[in-house]
Amino acid sequence: MQLGRAARWVLGGVTAVVLALIYLPLGVVFLNSISTSESLSWPPPGFTLEWWGRALQSEGALHALGTSVLVALVASAIALVLGTLAAMALSRHRFFGKESVNLLIVLPIALPGIVTGIALNNAFRTIVGVQLGVWTLIVAHATFCIVTVYNNAFARLNASGTRLEEASMDLGAGLFTTFRLVTFPRLKSALLAGGLLAFALSFDEIIVTTFTAGPGVTTLPLWILQNMFRPNQAPVVAVIAVILAVVSVVPLAIAQRLTAKDAQAVSR
Amino acid sequence: MQKSLPRTALRAGIASMAVASLAACGTSSSDSGSEALESLGDTEGSVSILAWPGYVEDGTNDPAVDWVSSFEEATGCMVEAKTYGTSDEAYQLMQSGGYDVVAASGDLTLRLVAADLVSPVNTDLLESYEGIFGFLKDKEWNSVDGVAYGVPHGYGANLLMFNTEEVSPAPTSWDVVFDKASDYDGKVTAYDSPIYIADAAVYLMTHSPELGIENPYALDEDQFAAAVELLKTQKESVGEYWSDYLKEIQAFESGDSVVGTTWQVIQNSISTGTTDVVLPEEGATGWSDTWMIASETEAPNCAYAWLDHIASPEINATATAYFGEAPSSEAACDFRDDCEAYHAGDEEYASQIWYWTTPVSDCVDGREDVECVDYSEWTKAWQEIKG
Amino acid sequence: MTTHRVSAFLAPRRRLRLAGLLTAPVLWLGLVYVVALSALLVTAFWTVDELTGQVQIEWTTENVVEVVTEALYRTVTLRTLGIAALVTVIDVLIAVPVAFFMAKVAGPRLRHLLVIAVLAPLWASYLVKVYSWRALLSSDGIIEWVLSPFGLHTPGYGIIGVVLALSYLWLPYVIMPIYAGFDRVPDRLLEASADLGGRGWRTLTAVVLPMIRPAIIAGSIFAFSLSLGDYITTGIVGGTTQMLGNLVYTNVGAANNLPLAAAISLIPIGIILVYLAAVRRTGALRSL
Numbered sequence: 001m002q003l004g005r006a007a008r009w010v011l012g013g014v015t016a017v018v019l020a021l022i023y024l025p026l027g028v029v030f031l032n033s034i035s036t037s038e039s040l041s042w043p044p045p046g047f048t049l050e051w052w053g054r055a056l057q058s059e060g061a062l063h064a065l066g067t068s069v070l071v072a073l074v075a076s077a078i079a080l081v082l083g084t085l086a087a088m089a090l091s092r093h094r095f096f097g098k099e100s101v102n103l104l105i106v107l108p109i110a111l112p113g114i115v116t117g118i119a120l121n122n123a124f125r126t127i128v129g130v131q132l133g134v135w136t137l138i139v140a141h142a143t144f145c146i147v148t149v150y151n152n153a154f155a156r157l158n159a160s161g162t163r164l165e166e167a168s169m170d171l172g173a174g175l176f177t178t179f180r181l182v183t184f185p186r187l188k189s190a191l192l193a194g195g196l197l198a199f200a201l202s203f204d205e206i207i208v209t210t211f212t213a214g215p216g217v218t219t220l221p222l223w224i225l226q227n228m229f230r231p232n233q234a235p236v237v238a239v240i241a242v243i244l245a246v247v248s249v250v251p252l253a254i255a256q257r258l259t260a261k262d263a264q265a266v267s268r
Numbered sequence: 269m270q271k272s273l274p275r276t277a278l279r280a281g282i283a284s285m286a287v288a289s290l291a292a293c294g295t296s297s298s299d300s301g302s303e304a305l306e307s308l309g310d311t312e313g314s315v316s317i318l319a320w321p322g323y324v325e326d327g328t329n330d331p332a333v334d335w336v337s338s339f340e341e342a343t344g345c346m347v348e349a350k351t352y353g354t355s356d357e358a359y360q361l362m363q364s365g366g367y368d369v370v371a372a373s374g375d376l377t378l379r380l381v382a383a384d385l386v387s388p389v390n391t392d393l394l395e396s397y398e399g400i401f402g403f404l405k406d407k408e409w410n411s412v413d414g415v416a417y418g419v420p421h422g423y424g425a426n427l428l429m430f431n432t433e434e435v436s437p438a439p440t441s442w443d444v445v446f447d448k449a450s451d452y453d454g455k456v457t458a459y460d461s462p463i464y465i466a467d468a469a470v471y472l473m474t475h476s477p478e479l480g481i482e483n484p485y486a487l488d489e490d491q492f493a494a495a496v497e498l499l500k501t502q503k504e505s506v507g508e509y510w511s512d513y514l515k516e517i518q519a520f521e522s523g524d525s526v527v528g529t530t531w532q533v534i535q536n537s538i539s540t541g542t543t544d545v546v547l548p549e550e551g552a553t554g555w556s557d558t559w560m561i562a563s564e565t566e567a568p569n570c571a572y573a574w575l576d577h578i579a580s581p582e583i584n585a586t587a588t589a590y591f592g593e594a595p596s597s598e599a600a601c602d603f604r605d606d607c608e609a610y611h612a613g614d615e616e617y618a619s620q621i622w623y624w625t626t627p628v629s630d631c632v633d634g635r636e637d638v639e640c641v642d643y644s645e646w647t648k649a650w651q652e653i654k655g
Numbered sequence: 656m657t658t659h660r661v662s663a664f665l666a667p668r669r670r671l672r673l674a675g676l677l678t679a680p681v682l683w684l685g686l687v688y689v690v691a692l693s694a695l696l697v698t699a700f701w702t703v704d705e706l707t708g709q710v711q712i713e714w715t716t717e718n719v720v721e722v723v724t725e726a727l728y729r730t731v732t733l734r735t736l737g738i739a740a741l742v743t744v745i746d747v748l749i750a751v752p753v754a755f756f757m758a759k760v761a762g763p764r765l766r767h768l769l770v771i772a773v774l775a776p777l778w779a780s781y782l783v784k785v786y787s788w789r790a791l792l793s794s795d796g797i798i799e800w801v802l803s804p805f806g807l808h809t810p811g812y813g814i815i816g817v818v819l820a821l822s823y824l825w826l827p828y829v830i831m832p833i834y835a836g837f838d839r840v841p842d843r844l845l846e847a848s849a850d851l852g853g854r855g856w857r858t859l860t861a862v863v864l865p866m867i868r869p870a871i872i873a874g875s876i877f878a879f880s881l882s883l884g885d886y887i888t889t890g891i892v893g894g895t896t897q898m899l900g901n902l903v904y905t906n907v908g909a910a911n912n913l914p915l916a917a918a919i920s921l922i923p924i925g926i927i928l929v930y931l932a933a934v935r936r937t938g939a940l941r942s943l
Binding site: 008011012014015018019021022023024025026028029032078081082083085086088089093095099101103104105106107108109110111112113114115116118119120122123126127139140142143146155174175176177200203204206207211220221224225228234237238240241242244245246247248249252253256257 | 658659661662663665669672673676677679680681683684685687688689690691692694695698710749752753755756757760767769770771772773774775776777778779780781782783784786787788790791797823826827835876877880881883884885886887899900903904907913916917920923924927931935
């Protein structure tokens with residue numbers, strides 16, 4: 001795009017400053033993870049690697065991480081199926097109540113987490129009459145994750161049009177074959193992006209989780225919340241946060257690469 | 269439900285449910301179906317324990333913090349622990365069954381007894397019981413008609429903390445956070461829970477005797493209104509309300525707060541050395557927890573073994589030290605070097621503590637001519653105080 | 656093959672195909688969410704038994720009347736709305752130039768790096784970030800340290816602290832949809848506008864902004880709704896501040912009064928529904 005040199009510099013400058021501000025609190029977290037102070041006080045009175053050692057040995061954190069990954073994986077998988085179905089219905093069909101269905105998909109993320117949380121908690125315990133456990137948590141997470149998959153899939157389906165699908169059907173391919181060979185390959189990266197966002201959303205969710213996880217179920221955010229208040233555990237928690245942010249770069253980078261390639265292929 | 273905030277913060281998550289038990293206290297025990305165990309047999313191999321976070325640590329959170337493994341080795345009872353966040357949650361879980369042992373706070377114990385969810389404990393079968401401080405035994409929150417329903421665990425007071433540089437001379441009264449709060453404008457802190465209204469009531473017991481408050485958890489309309497008024501005035505000087513430990517430590521270390529309620533463990537954790545705590549002359553609110561055995565337990569021997577284990581001096585010392593409260597016996601102090609700080613065993617000190625109890629409409633101080641304000645009203649008032 | 660037969664059966668039957676696609680998602684959302692939400696709304700008109708703490712099916716408008724008439728709820732609602740609106744505006748103002756730079760100025764390599772840089776902090780745990788803001792805002796924190804030479808002071812814990820921390824937390828959620836929105840604006844369009852003599856600024860306001868409006872609104876829904884229901888951040892950096900989320904939370908947790916909590920929930924639900932209805936036509940719901 002034609003932009004003045006100055007404008008480019010200003011925009012670049014703004015972006016740089018914003019990124020710096022985004023990473024400033026994370027820098028504080030990193031310092032806390034190597035500070036000798038147990039209460040995250042500033043400035044750090046000294047430095048130590050003790051917390052890193054303790055964090056890496058923390059079975060509780062590892063176990064919570066496992067729970068979080070499991071919940072996020074299953075919830076994202078459910079969201080992928082339901083979100084894709086909904087996106088295909090809404091992008092390929094016209095019907096009465098379409099707007100309502102769209103609203104229905106958006107609602108669980110648009111309403112505040114505490115409302116979703118107490119509504120589901122109440123429904124699980126009194127209407128369904130089940131004990132809260134890991135399944136209630138997965139159902140809750142899947143519900144608010146559908147929208148991220150749906151929106152990504154919907155945008156891609158709209159952008160790619162129906163011509164290829166029609167051609168495939170005209171050539172005698174059945175519905176499922178067409179989906180498998182034509183629709184899905186073009187949808188793949190959008191689903192990946194949507195699925196990744198769903199995973200991230202579920203992974204760090206705390207409010208709905210508080211209300212829908214059973215007493216024995218500890219996801220990583222819940223573990224963090226509990227350990228923030230255990231003696232000497234706050235710096236250990238900081239270590240975990242740093243590790244998560246750093247490790248998350250890998251899936252993000254892979255997803256970025258795949259989506260970018262695919263998006264270009266589709267739009268051309 | 270708010271399992272997320274552990275520690276005593278949540279003991280204040282008291283529900284009006286306790287009413288049933290308090291009203292029933294003394295009546296339902298006589299026809300209670302469950303009996304205390306007569307003698308011990310072989311252990312069953314496993315025991316399921318329900319407790320506050322930090323009460324049953326098996327080293328998974330911190331390998332250095334572990335008093336479960338030694339129990340498992342010694343008794344062969346494998347421990348399955350669950351934590352809960354509020355007394356209500358614990359009550360629901362106990363009703364659903366499946367737990368052998370529960371650690372209950374003062375606002376839960378009598379509910380469990382009334383619902384026949386826990387059975388009397390034959391303290392003769394517990395070696396550790398004898399050494400427990402007398403002033404913790406046979407109390408209204410752990411015994412009914414002289415029958416023990418559990419073993420005391422640890423206790424503590426909600427103390428007054430102050431910054432020694434900013435607040436001098438050292439205060440001896442809660443007046444620094446009430447009538448003189450404006451001297452520390454914006455740097456006063458208070459505990460963020462409706463139960464904190466009782467702290468104001470404790471203050472008024474001394475300073476407004478004409479109100480006739482006998483028990484800070486039994487307030488009639490007028491007494492309650494006076495306490496709320498006091499807190500509304502206090503709010504103008506409050507910098508922040510604290511509900512968790514870390515927040516309070518940070519605030520006092522940085523100087524954002526200079527005076528307010530605290531727990532001993534917070535004072536112990538502050539590294540700057542600029543703070544001190546005092547049990548003011550008016551007395552204070554506090555807590556005392558109890559280990560109880562489920563009436564439906566299928567592992568009574570393991571359950572008794574756990575009660576004995578957790579009350580034994582060394583283990584009790586470790587567990588209460590980790591949680592930050594006074595241990596339940598003198599012998600436990602041999603394994604702790606901070607007993608003095610917690611005033612463990614100091615009967616005089618313990619007698620100044622008003623242990624947390626659920627405020628209910630049947631006044632807990634025994635008055636029958638008035639109705640007391642119940643906890644749901646306390647909650648509403650607390651929200652209004654915060655505005 | 657049976658799939659083949661099913662396929663042959665379905666191919667000419669659009670209605671049936673639509674039903675096949677819609678049944679699962681609508682059933683899920685209907686059974687899980689609509690039922691749960693409706694049950695909550697109904698609960699607002701019930702009471703709690705003082706003795707047992709159990710919800711009782713006894714119809715009353717008491718809770719709702721209380722929420723509507725008492726000054727406490729009005730004050731807190733206005734405060735919450737103000738905070739949420741401020742957070743939303745701040746986030747959008749920051750996100751638009753950053754997203755524009757990412758999508759239209761940066762080269763492909765830098766763009767990938769920037770997307771990752773914006774998304775990575777999302778994984779560093781909400782709670783840890785809020786606590787780090789607590790350290791930043793403290794009276795001997797970094798903000799005070801930077802500002803004091805200029806005679807300025809940290810805002811400390813209070814409404815401003817909450818606004819800052821929330822803006823920080825939700826920023827990536829606002830940048831991403833707006834970035835995707837800019838990404839969808841074809842370069843050709845910008846060039847055409849420039850060729851026709853549109854200056855940079857004019858191109859931006861006349862051509863680009865209308866096109867990314869749905870994306871901006873989508874981002875704003877995130878910031879607005881997440882702020883509207885927050886209670887944890889308020890507890891940590893809010894000083895004595897109370898938001899709607901805190902009222903709901905206290906009533907569910909400490910007071911065990913679900914009906915009153917449900918009645919209070921009607922406020923954010925109403926606000927969000929009005930907001931969604933207002934932006935529905937812009938297509939923003941599809942840009943989340």
